[in-house]
Amino acid sequence: MFKRRKPQTLRQKLRNVFWPCMGWRRLTRYYLHRIGRLSGTPYYIAVGFANGVVVSLTPFLGFHLLLGAFMCWAMRGSVVAMVIGTVVAGNPWTFPVIWLVTYHTGHWLMGHADMLQGAAAVALSPAPHALSLKLLMESPMQLLLPMTVGCLPYLLPAWLAGFYGVRRLVAGYKRRTQDNKNNAAAESERTAG
Helix, strand or coil: CCCCCCCCCHHHHHHHHHCCCCCHHHHHHHHHHHHHCCCCCHHHHHHHHHHHHHHHCCCCHHHHHHHHHHHHHHHCCCHHHHHHHHHHHCCCCCHHHHHHHHHHHHHHHHCCCCCCCHHHHHHCCCCHHHCCHHHHHHCCHHHHHHHHHHHHHHHHHHHHHHHHHHHHHHHHHHHHHHHHHHHHHHHHHHHHC
């Protein structure tokens, strides 16, 4: 019923990941409405969203959804909101920034004098052609350990910002929706009687 008449090609779908055809403003409004319409209390939705934001800051790319689902189970949060939070915070535009910041923060926290060494120097160098999967596979801890340590100081502030921002947004959205329903019921009652 809601399918496109002409399905998108793979190239169009990939393009929409990096630059949405609907535009950034409309995409933002879509996500805001989607979050507001989720079923559950504002706390339930906000915990899920905040968990999604937090797991996006970790360097464990293949495990974001599993880690987020476990956190939602432990904290009684919405898994759907967690997925939205993961998509909002961890996307092709934010991941490079997150990785660089957490890597440098991790090296600083670990007290390493030489910031870039070995595979990390190649992976984080400005020359993309220098990146080799073989180098990364031979010494993954040179990247993962500093990034894991470096993400720790950002987890609590990111969780609090995601939680309080979304809780306020959802509470306001649900309050306006309820007010509109009450006004519509009162109006129909006046016209009927």
